[in-house]
Amino acid sequence: MIANFIGVLFDGIAYGSLLFLISIGLSVTLGLMNFVNLAHGAFAMLGGYVCVMLMTRWGVPFLATLPIAFIATATVGAVLERTLYRRLYKASHLDQVLFSIGLTFMAIAAATYAWGPSQQPVRLPDLLRGQVEVFGLQLGTYRLFLVAVVVAITFALAWLMEKTRFGAQVRSAVDDADVANGVGINVNLIFSLMFALGTGLAGLGGALGIDVLGLDPTFPLKYMVYFLLVVAVGGAGTIRGPLVAALVLGIFDVAGKYYVPQVGAFIIYTLMVLLLIAFPAGLYGRRA
Amino acid sequence: MTGGAQIAEMARPRIEAMAEGLSTARWTLTEVAFWLVPVACFFLLSDYLVLGSQILITALFALSLDLVLGYAGVVSLGHAAFFGLGAYTAGLLGRHGWGEPLSGLLLAAAVAALAGWLTSFLVVRGRDLTRLMVTLGIGLLFFEAANKAAFVTGGVDGLSGVTMWKLFGVFRFDLGGKTAYAYSLVVLFVAFVFARRLVASPFGLSLRAVRENATRMPALGASVRSRLVIAYTIGAALAGIAGALLAQTTQFVGLDSLGFQRSAELVVMLVLGGAGRLYGAVIGTALFMIAQDWLSGLNPVYWQFWIGLLLVVIVLFARGGILGVADQAMAAWRRKAEP
Amino acid sequence: MSAVALRAAGLNKTWGGFVANRDVSLELAVGERHALIGPNGAGKTTFINLLTGVLTPTAGDVYVGEENVTRLAQHERVARGMTRTYQITSLFPSLTVLESVVLAILEREGLATNWWKSVAQHSGAAREAKDLLERLHLGAEAGKPTKSLAYGKQRLVEIALALATKPKILLLDEPAAGIPAAQSAEVFEVIAGLPRDVTILFIEHDMQIVFRFAERVSVLVAGAMLMQGTPDEVANDARVKQVYLGEAPHD
Numbered sequence: 037m038i039a040n041f042i043g044v045l046f047d048g049i050a051y052g053s054l055l056f057l058i059s060i061g062l063s064v065t066l067g068l069m070n071f072v073n074l075a076h077g078a079f080a081m082l083g084g085y086v087c088v089m090l091m092t093r094w095g096v097p098f099l100a101t102l103p104i105a106f107i108a109t110a111t112v113g114a115v116l117e118r119t120l121y122r123r124l125y126k127a128s129h130l131d132q133v134l135f136s137i138g139l140t141f142m143a144i145a146a147a148t149y150a151w152g153p154s155q156q157p158v159r160l161p162d163l164l165r166g167q168v169e170v171f172g173l174q175l176g177t178y179r180l181f182l183v184a185v186v187v188a189i190t191f192a193l194a195w196l197m198e199k200t201r202f203g204a205q206v207r208s209a210v211d212d213a214d215v216a217n218g219v220g221i222n223v224n225l226i227f228s229l230m231f232a233l234g235t236g237l238a239g240l241g242g243a244l245g246i247d248v249l250g251l252d253p254t255f256p257l258k259y260m261v262y263f264l265l266v267v268a269v270g271g272a273g274t275i276r277g278p279l280v281a282a283l284v285l286g287i288f289d290v291a292g293k294y295y296v297p298q299v300g301a302f303i304i305y306t307l308m309v310l311l312l313i314a315f316p317a318g319l320y321g322r323r324a
Numbered sequence: 325m326t327g328g329a330q331i332a333e334m335a336r337p338r339i340e341a342m343a344e345g346l347s348t349a350r351w352t353l354t355e356v357a358f359w360l361v362p363v364a365c366f367f368l369l370s371d372y373l374v375l376g377s378q379i380l381i382t383a384l385f386a387l388s389l390d391l392v393l394g395y396a397g398v399v400s401l402g403h404a405a406f407f408g409l410g411a412y413t414a415g416l417l418g419r420h421g422w423g424e425p426l427s428g429l430l431l432a433a434a435v436a437a438l439a440g441w442l443t444s445f446l447v448v449r450g451r452d453l454t455r456l457m458v459t460l461g462i463g464l465l466f467f468e469a470a471n472k473a474a475f476v477t478g479g480v481d482g483l484s485g486v487t488m489w490k491l492f493g494v495f496r497f498d499l500g501g502k503t504a505y506a507y508s509l510v511v512l513f514v515a516f517v518f519a520r521r522l523v524a525s526p527f528g529l530s531l532r533a534v535r536e537n538a539t540r541m542p543a544l545g546a547s548v549r550s551r552l553v554i555a556y557t558i559g560a561a562l563a564g565i566a567g568a569l570l571a572q573t574t575q576f577v578g579l580d581s582l583g584f585q586r587s588a589e590l591v592v593m594l595v596l597g598g599a600g601r602l603y604g605a606v607i608g609t610a611l612f613m614i615a616q617d618w619l620s621g622l623n624p625v626y627w628q629f630w631i632g633l634l635l636v637v638i639v640l641f642a643r644g645g646i647l648g649v650a651d652q653a654m655a656a657w658r659r660k661a662e663p
Numbered sequence: 664m665s666a667v668a669l670r671a672a673g674l675n676k677t678w679g680g681f682v683a684n685r686d687v688s689l690e691l692a693v694g695e696r697h698a699l700i701g702p703n704g705a706g707k708t709t710f711i712n713l714l715t716g717v718l719t720p721t722a723g724d725v726y727v728g729e730e731n732v733t734r735l736a737q738h739e740r741v742a743r744g745m746t747r748t749y750q751i752t753s754l755f756p757s758l759t760v761l762e763s764v765v766l767a768i769l770e771r772e773g774l775a776t777n778w779w780k781s782v783a784q785h786s787g788a789a790r791e792a793k794d795l796l797e798r799l800h801l802g803a804e805a806g807k808p809t810k811s812l813a814y815g816k817q818r819l820v821e822i823a824l825a826l827a828t829k830p831k832i833l834l835l836d837e838p839a840a841g842i843p844a845a846q847s848a849e850v851f852e853v854i855a856g857l858p859r860d861v862t863i864l865f866i867e868h869d870m871q872i873v874f875r876f877a878e879r880v881s882v883l884v885a886g887a888m889l890m891q892g893t894p895d896e897v898a899n900d901a902r903v904k905q906v907y908l909g910e911a912p913h914d
């Protein structure tokens with residue numbers, strides 16, 4: 037019973053870590069550029085397909101596909117930022133929403149065209165399959181691996197934001213882009229780099245997540261609410277907020293589906309509405 | 325004073341006001357011509373009446389969103405919740421022995437309005453983005469509720485066995501869709517006349533002002549919240565009527581009537597025609613649905629690609645949709661013609 | 664002593680550790696013309712936000728006449744006869760100037776929730792709006808979208824919106840900010856020409872204007888009230904000189 041509960045908790049944490057990894061880029065676009073990017077999940081999906089393609093077509097080992105998925109999506113993100121997103125930073129939220137829903141629809145259609153509507157399989161290396169025993173508990177190896185990767189990336193991000201000159205520049209751009217521009221920070225470049233980093237991480241998350249979240253063309257819509265919720269509740273432009281929100285969300289979702297399956301997605305949507313009502317300002321994080 | 329002079333005197337303030345561009349509720353010839361088109365279709369295109377009534381119903385749905393989004397400026401991604409609620413209300417009535425259309429319509433409007441009113445208090449809090457997510461969340465909640473309550477709604481199989489009585493006890497809902505079309509057209513027109521009055525009124529002006537600058541409104545003595553609550557409730561009621569029309573004319577309610585896809589497509593139709601101008605809702609819906617019908621040979625997924633592209637193009641190059649672009653073209657043409 | 668129109672009692676506003684207003688008190692007699700001055704960032708706008716209900720004070724109370732309005736929302740205070748203009752122009756960009764002012768009048772008259780008559784049919788409001796716009800030299804702009812107006816004209820619309828509510832108490836946050844000196848005098852002539860029973864508090868950096876139009880002056884420095892007095896008293900106050908000119912106070 038207790039072991040069971042801990043197992044669910046652990047699954048929830050692994051799931052939440054993935055949500056965090058994917059959502060952090062959305063937090064960046066919202067906090068830094070004040071842009072509502074509903075197409076964020078499409079970048080995660082792209083990372084997933086890159087991973088699957090590399091493995092099935094060219095036999096690239098799973099672990100090696102991960103950095104490639106990151107780089108590929110980051111590149112696509114950077115190109116789109118330069119050509120399209122940039123024009124809409126000052127546009128109304130309605131325009132941003134319409135534009136990014138448009139991109140999402142296109143991505144879904146394109147993915148269906150290229151890879152068909154079905155779920156993509158992923159074959160994990162033997163090393164990452166099965167269970168390991170930790171303190172007498174049976175934990176899924178892959179989920180343990182996931183959590184470890186996300187913890188490492190979180191520390192790397194925290195170091196980047198808190199300890200480097202680049203991080204300081206990003207933080208001042210979050211506080212006030214105009215002021216940052218005024219003191220000679222190249223805000224445009226920061227926007228591009230952060231956008232690329234955020235989409236790259238989403239791509240990495242998509243690749244890592246195939247085994248947990250699945251991968252099919254409806255991915256961007258299916259998880260859109262989750263990513264938005266993480267950022268909405270956690271607050272944009274920070275690392276800690278979305279991390280906590282993603283973990284809470286992951287645990288609740290997994291536990292809900294495990295213990296009260298008949299209620300299904302109800303829990304998460306109710307949680308979403310309630311949290312938003314409780315923290316309407318959570319959305320803007322430090323900007324409030 | 326002669327009669328003529330008296331009339332001229334009475335008409336003066338109105339003419340003056342018009343010259344300054346204050347909203348009047350007077351009908352123009354273009355508008356009359358516009359409404360003659362669907363009437364003509366009834367007589368000339370009798371093979372297409374089924375598609376026609378779908379368009380009319382969806383146009384009413386888009387009109388309801390226009391009040392909320394186009395006028396009051398509340399971006400809603402869950403408006404289908406009220407459409408679906410109206411559809412299920414009317415559908416369940418018809419299925420369980422009450423097939424009278426008009427009372428079904430009114431009851432559906434009342435149920436949707438109540439739901440709209442209750443949820444409006446959640447929606448009007450917070451800013452753009454919170455609202456967007458709350459509407460999205462509420463839409464998903466309604467969808468899940470209908471999905472889980474399969475013993476009432478039929479779940480994914482949909483609600484069938486909806487039986488309608490004759491309209492006014494006279495007109496049977498025929499297979500050719502004549503009654504359905506005429507019924508939908510009249511309901512749409514009545515709703516449109518109402519919406520038209522509403523947006524030309526002081527209340528409509530205040531909604532536009534809320535959209536333009538909600539923080540300034542309290543300094544004029546207006547409570548933004550109460551205005552939005554009313555607008556959102558009216559929008560929900562009209563959406564409920566549209567849903568009920570669909571249930572009554574197709575005698576079926578599918579789960580997709582509540583879905584996110586429907587909410588999102590509705591926004592697309594509205595911005596395609598031009599939000600915040602009523603006719604944009606009707607024109608956008610008609611074009612969208614005719615194109616969809618034409619391209620129905622295509623896989624629906626590719627259709628989705630074109631919608632997506634359309635959205636991106638509208639946002640980047642055609643703000644204001646078709647009517648917005650037409651306005652700009654007219655203005656440019658006048659400027660050219662003047663000197 | 665004449666009747667009190669507006670009273671602030673020990674208003675405080677803090678953000679985290681930052682104190683934007685510290686125990687600010689002020690009493691305005693009915694019909695008084697009062698200037699609020701102070702260096703940039705002194706907390707003047709914050710004070711007006713507290714009076715009007717845009718912000719909730721951390722401590723302290725606001726009274727309109729005898730009534731404590733601290734818990735009332737902004738629009739409810741407008742109904743009590745108090746409104747304000749904004750330092751940073753805050754208008755309805757795509758509404759025409761006339762529409763904006765007509766809306767303000769309809770709101771005042773409680774007609775703005777009417778949904779069955781068109782705006783044009785409310786010809787009384789339209790006429791009143793046009794008179795007001797004429798007075799502010801905006802007659803020619805009435806039919807234009809607000810956003811198409813030059814900045815100086817937009818500042819006048821800002822004032823027109825406030826006047827259209829027929830306030831008993833009018834709070835003006837740098838009404839002439841950013842418009843040329845000649846025109847700013849004009850703006851203040853209009854304000855000075857308002858009925859004598861209208862109580863006015865205005866924020867203004869130009870001392871000449873302050874001395875010309877104010878009967879009393881309050882000086883806010885670093886969130887706290889430094890002093891209050893007649894223009895002469897303020898002009899000759901050593902502490903004020905120090906704040907404005909950086910002079911050491913003469914003992």
Ligand SMILES: Nc1ncnc2c1ncn2[C@@H]1O[C@H](COP(=O)(O)OP(=O)(O)OP(=O)(O)O)[C@@H](O)[C@H]1O
Pocket residue numbers: 678683701702703704705706707708709710750
């Ligand atoms: N919402 C807020 N959150 C945090 N600090 C704020 C907020 N609003 C104002 N401040 C701070 O409070 C201080 C006072 O601001 P305020 O706008 O009241 O000054 P002011 O006297 O009107 O200045 P100015 O003459 O430049 O208009 C400033 O330091 C400002 O940065």
Ligand SMILES: [Mg+2]
Pocket residue numbers: 707708709750836
């Ligand atoms: Mg100020």
